[in-house]
Amino acid sequence: MTDIFLALLPTFAVILVGAGLKRAGLPGDAFWALLDRLTYMVLFPALLVTSTARGSFPAASALPMAAALTGGILLMAGLLVLARRLMPGDGPAFSSIFQGSLRYNTYVAFAATGALAGREGMALAGLAVAAMVPLLNLLSVICVAACALPPDGEDAAPKPPLLRLVLTNPLIIACAIGIPLGVSGLGVPPVLGETLDILAAGSLPLALLAVGAGLNLKVGRGAGLGRAAGGMMIACTIKLFVMPLLALLILWPFGVDDTTRLVTVLFAACPTATSAYILARQLGGDAPLAAAIITASTLAALITMPLLLTLVLP
Template sequence: MNPLNILLPTFALVVLGHLLRRHAGFSAGFWSDLEWLIYYVLFPALLFGALARRPLELQSAAGMIYTGVIFMTAGMLLGYLGRYLLRLTETEFASSFQCAFRFNTYIGFAILGGLYGAEGVAVFAILAGFMVPLANLGAVWALARHGNQGLLRELARNPLVLSTFAGLAWSVSGWPLPEMADTTLRFLGEAALPLGLIAVGAGLRLAGLGSRLPAVTYLSIVKLLLVPAIALATATLFGLSGPYLASALILAALPTASSAYILAVRMGGDGQIVAAIIATSTLAAAVTLPFWIYMGQLGT
């Protein structure tokens, strides 16, 4: 499959969201409410449903999960290295550190769904289910350390973490999803991806890029090039193929999550530098993601 057939519609929705935010006349409250709906209702329904309706095959996914832990840890180490390579204040570092390893799950699900359908969504959900807590742990650690806030409290109320582990637990139980519940979750999940991509575009902000260009450049290179290169090497060692290889490689290559900005602002960090990195990495990913998808297909 031509990666452009998946990426062009994906990024078209991101661009649409940006245009709607600038020109459609919706209030700031509308976009804030939309983000809340996606983050707390639609996306948790997608994660829970994708995991709960399929038998959990952790043995098949083990190599993918190990690969994820390795490249996620590498991203954290490279992000921490930026503290010494870049002239960042403590607040700037605590806020931007997460941009080296957090990933935009909306784009990832759209790509895996386009490549492998329901199987791709389920496999990616398993990997994201293990990586979301790890990524949030690293992100919240830096900000909580800076702002003296509770790490466990932040993780315990994260809707992506809760819905992921609830879905995994349901899958392990072997219980079938009631038909009405399954249909409801499918409806909500189908709305999550297009609205999530539109919200990503609406949240793009490039203000303040000039003064932070070295940090933005370094962290974008780490996230879009170095981390996926490590993922590809590790996945090759574990012999991954098919949706398992694609999930690992694409998750590693995704731009920084838009929720990183929300977390930074909510925990008293520097939202401006995070917003600049998110916007830059999202735009640059339109160029880098086709390469990594192609590399994943070569290994299939």
């Protein structure tokens, strides 16, 4: 476990550097908002295209991994809906628990995969994104929109169409470009490939800094980690423990190789995505609770991910 912890520590150290820079007021609030958008729209899609276009996806590994990740999401989504009446808070609070339990931070997952599984793992990571992103976006938008309270006044922001949110997602578009290039054996054309490599090289460090800047480390009633502890604990327990164990259970009968099992658990066990907060704010969910879940799961994942990965690595 110590070796795994040390391998993952730089990923979380960069996140904490981002949190420290934001707390110190550097380089300024406007910078972090623009960096987050640049990473999401340009840099990380470049990494997805290159990693999937240059990867190989043997069916014996790819299909079981996709089944374990998507199957776990669908099963847990159904259980959460059935248990809604047992959850603390109102409809918007439930939607944040729902998102916090299921959504994963792609940047953390990719950085951890690169540290532990190398190039082979990165190709599988791209396939994991292709399997999970459309499904999670669809389920999250439906849940938040269905649970949102009626908008206050005529100035409430209009909700964007569901189909447009899914089809225009930059990560989905990147996977739709990269995976066919990888499966066909064509790869990335010269010049374009080198250009994407340069953009991709900056994606993970900048993305992890942005993740840290987005954390809400305030503690106290009504703010940050001190808010709605019950919902936060439920979501973090499901996200950091139940989801990876569920993925392992679904994957077990397939007898896949160590790298596939490692990438599957890494993606299932990583903390909640910051996009959960953005969607909650956009569609009328409980944005403060979503922020608290994101922060708590990110801090806790430094311990829970190495612990769970000891079940996977020989």
